Amino acid sequence: MRVAFQIALLSCEPIFVAKLRRSLYPHPNLPISWFPTKTRVFSPCRAIMAVPSRPTVPVRDNIELNETEKKIFDRLLGTVRHFGLQNQLRVAGGWVRDKLLGKDCYDIDIALDNMLGSEFVEKVRDYLLHVGEEAQGIAVIPCNPEQSKHLETARMRICDTWIDFVNLRCEEYCENSRIPTVQKYGTAEEDAYRRDLTINSLFYNINTSSIEDYTKRGIADLKSGKIVTPLPPKSTFMDDPLRVLRAIRFGARFGFILDEELKEAASCDEVKAALSAKISRERIGTEIDLMISGNQPVQAMTYICDLKLFWVVFSLHPKYEPAVPEGCDRLCVAYLDATWNLIELIGNSTFNDEQRRLALYTAMFLPLRKTVYKDNKAKKIPVVNYIFRDSLKRKVSDAETVINVHYAFEKFLPLIPYFASNEDVLLTEVDWEREFVDVPLASKSRVLTGFLLRELKDFWRVALLMSTLVYPRNIDCTEDLLNKNFELERRRSLFKAAEDAVLKLGLDKIWDIKPLVNGRDIMNVLQLKSGGPLVREWQQKILAWQLARPSATAEECLEWMRETHSKRLRME
Numbered sequence: 001m002r003v004a005f006q007i008a009l010l011s012c013e014p015i016f017v018a019k020l021r022r023s024l025y026p027h028p029n030l031p032i033s034w035f036p037t038k039t040r041v042f043s044p045c046r047a048i049m050a051v052p053s054r055p056t057v058p059v060r061d062n063i064e065l066n067e068t069e070k071k072i073f074d075r076l077l078g079t080v081r082h083f084g085l086q087n088q089l090r091v092a093g094g095w096v097r098d099k100l101l102g103k104d105c106y107d108i109d110i111a112l113d114n115m116l117g118s119e120f121v122e123k124v125r126d127y128l129l130h131v132g133e134e135a136q137g138i139a140v141i142p143c144n145p146e147q148s149k150h151l152e153t154a155r156m157r158i159c160d161t162w163i164d165f166v167n168l169r170c171e172e173y174c175e176n177s178r179i180p181t182v183q184k185y186g187t188a189e190e191d192a193y194r195r196d197l198t199i200n201s202l203f204y205n206i207n208t209s210s211i212e213d214y215t216k217r218g219i220a221d222l223k224s225g226k227i228v229t230p231l232p233p234k235s236t237f238m239d240d241p242l243r244v245l246r247a248i249r250f251g252a253r254f255g256f257i258l259d260e261e262l263k264e265a266a267s268c269d270e271v272k273a274a275l276s277a278k279i280s281r282e283r284i285g286t287e288i289d290l291m292i293s294g295n296q297p298v299q300a301m302t303y304i305c306d307l308k309l310f311w312v313v314f315s316l317h318p319k320y321e322p323a324v325p326e327g328c329d330r331l332c333v334a335y336l337d338a339t340w341n342l343i344e345l346i347g348n349s350t351f352n353d354e355q356r357r358l359a360l361y362t363a364m365f366l367p368l369r370k371t372v373y374k375d376n377k378a379k380k381i382p383v384v385n386y387i388f389r390d391s392l393k394r395k396v397s398d399a400e401t402v403i404n405v406h407y408a409f410e411k412f413l414p415l416i417p418y419f420a421s422n423e424d425v426l427l428t429e430v431d432w433e434r435e436f437v438d439v440p441l442a443s444k445s446r447v448l449t450g451f452l453l454r455e456l457k458d459f460w461r462v463a464l465l466m467s468t469l470v471y472p473r474n475i476d477c478t479e480d481l482l483n484k485n486f487e488l489e490r491r492r493s494l495f496k497a498a499e500d501a502v503l504k505l506g507l508d509k510i511w512d513i514k515p516l517v518n519g520r521d522i523m524n525v526l527q528l529k530s531g532g533p534l535v536r537e538w539q540q541k542i543l544a545w546q547l548a549r550p551s552a553t554a555e556e557c558l559e560w561m562r563e564t565h566s567k568r569l570r571m572e
Contacts, residue, residue, distance in 0.1 A: 057254075059223045063099045063204055063211065069108075071159045073206050076110065079120075079127040080207075087120070088113050089206040090188060092166075093195065096202040096211065100222060101254075109164045111203065114185055117154030117165030124156065137162070169194060189214040193230045196243040197250060201230050225256040233265035241275035244309070245287040252291065252300035267307040276312055284313060285392030293357050298337045301364065305333050317373035317386040324371060327482075331367045334481040338469060338488075339363035345492045350461060350499075359462040361388075362402045366466065369406040382406070404456065405463045411452050412467035412498070418445055419498040443548035446505045450547040453502070454511045461499065468494045506550060515539065516546055516557040525561045 065073065073089075080087050090111045098105035112120055118140045125135035136157035154165040168191040186194070188203055192214035195201040198221045203212040213219050215230045227247050229236040237244050244266045251258050258266075265271060275284075291300035304310050310329035339360060343351060351359060371383040384406065388399035439447050453460045468491045470477065480487070502508065519531055522538050538561070545560060546552060 079124045090203040093200045096204045112167045121154040227251040227256045228259045233262040237271045242279045248303040252296040281393040301333045315391045320373045320383045332364045335366045336364040338486040409463040409466040419501040439548045447547045457511045516554040
């Protein structure tokens with residue numbers, strides 16, 4: 001129907017087209033390129049091929065409450081009736097959007113029209129106690145205008161579900177500042193226009209059990225799959241620059257199209273500067289983590305790259321070295337793309353959620369793995385450490401895991417030919433600067449791989465995945481990656497061959513295996529009074545001996561130690 005409508009417009013006068021456009025599509029920002037013009041040459045095939053693909057999103061006409069939601073809303077309405085309040089209770093934002101899309105949502109935000117959230121929560125608590133129920137987990141999160149958090153939020157648990165309570169808002173700003181000078185109770189319409197996106201500006205009125213669309217386009221944009229701001233995007237983003245990342249996240253998550261004016265505003269220097277200066281790095285890191293953990297991380301990072309936000313979000317230490325080449329941001333996204341597709345091909349069940357999340361970070365930062373900066377003691381630190389701990393304010397363990405995989409995955413590279421061909425001779429080229437005593441050649445692969453897995457623990461498959469991306473390492477795959485020539489089937493075969501070989505060697509969970517002898521046993525054999533470097537050296541030798549002989553006993557290991565130590569003493 002849409003194609004027929006567009007073909008028919010080809011013969012229309014421009015003024016008529018404009019009027020028809022406004023009457024049928026109440027979207028002032030709808031790109032003009034979507035409508036054919038009179039000057040285009042008509043060809044049925046060309047007309048059909050030229051029409052951009054727009055998502056058609058099934059949206060429900062009403063909201064169906066589940067049993068838990070009914071109980072929660074009954075208690076909130078009971079509070080209003082019990083105290084004779086005049087409040088209109090509305091569920092705001094994402095819950096309304098997701099329910100209309102037929103998705104479950106447990107993130108319920110209640111917007112109040114004439115009361116602070118903290119005041120209403122006290123009323124709810126008193127009402128629950130009055131009816132013999134317990135109020136749980138009441139907390140108040142203060143506003144922080146300096147970090148663009150303009151509203152106080154109250155929280156409590158009702159029916160084992162966290163509920164947030166905020167007041168509807170209306171703000172006034174002074175010139176040259178987006179921190180509100182006056183903040184007061186607003187109407188639902190005023191609040192809707194202060195929201196980040198039209199699809200998040202919808203309300204569900206609990207009092208009337210009805211959907212409210214005050215921007216007059218929230219439902220329409222939901223149906224047409226568009227990411228649009230209720231107000232002009234630049235002012236919306238300057239109000240809270242984190243909305244740029246939220247727009248990207250929701251666009252990627254739902255497969256919606258970013259509005260052209262929105263993209264222009266998101267990539268302008270003023271908004272980028274505000275994102276760096278006004279928003280805490282914790283909030284930025286949380287948004288990025290939601291994207292990486294989401295269903296379309298590649299699309300999200302592609303948007304970030306296309307909008308020139310990559311180095312704003314993943315800022316580097318001021319004195320990093322060597323220089324990052326031009327286009328490195330796109331190469332980072334290309335590695336992420338290849339890894340995401342490779343994981344899909346291998347099978348998502350191979351990796352748990354945490355392994356998959358950190359595998360994507362590891363892949364995205366592969367081009368930066370040799371970029372460093374110097375700390376106060378002139379020690380070289382991987383710049384990836386700075387990205388996680390300073391730019392994103394993520395867990396220290398995230399940085400440590402990714403850096404460890406970056407370091408260790410290259411040790412997998414010389415093992416891959418062995419895993420693929422099972423030829424021991426190839427292992428003679430492996431040199432990890434480690435002394436192996438009494439390790440037969442036939443067992444060397446098990447010893448080498450065992451040490452590597454003990455380093456990586458549960459993330460050994462992530463390291464193996466990275467090694468398949470850069471194998472063979474003497475060939476530069478940059479152009480192939482940028483052109484999306486990922487050779488996924490070849491890389492999948494390499495991964496599966498190596499994984500099967502590791503499992504066949506009986507090395508999965510090898511890091512949980514305890515040494516056959518402990519430090520005190522070593523000191524007794526060596527006749528030492530205290531531990532030290534010599535004990536640590538023998539611990540490594542014993543571990544290699546044990547890996548080479550998985551069925552050996554502690555007595556056999558001690559006997560081998562005595563013989564080896566005696567030989568060493570005689571040689572000295």
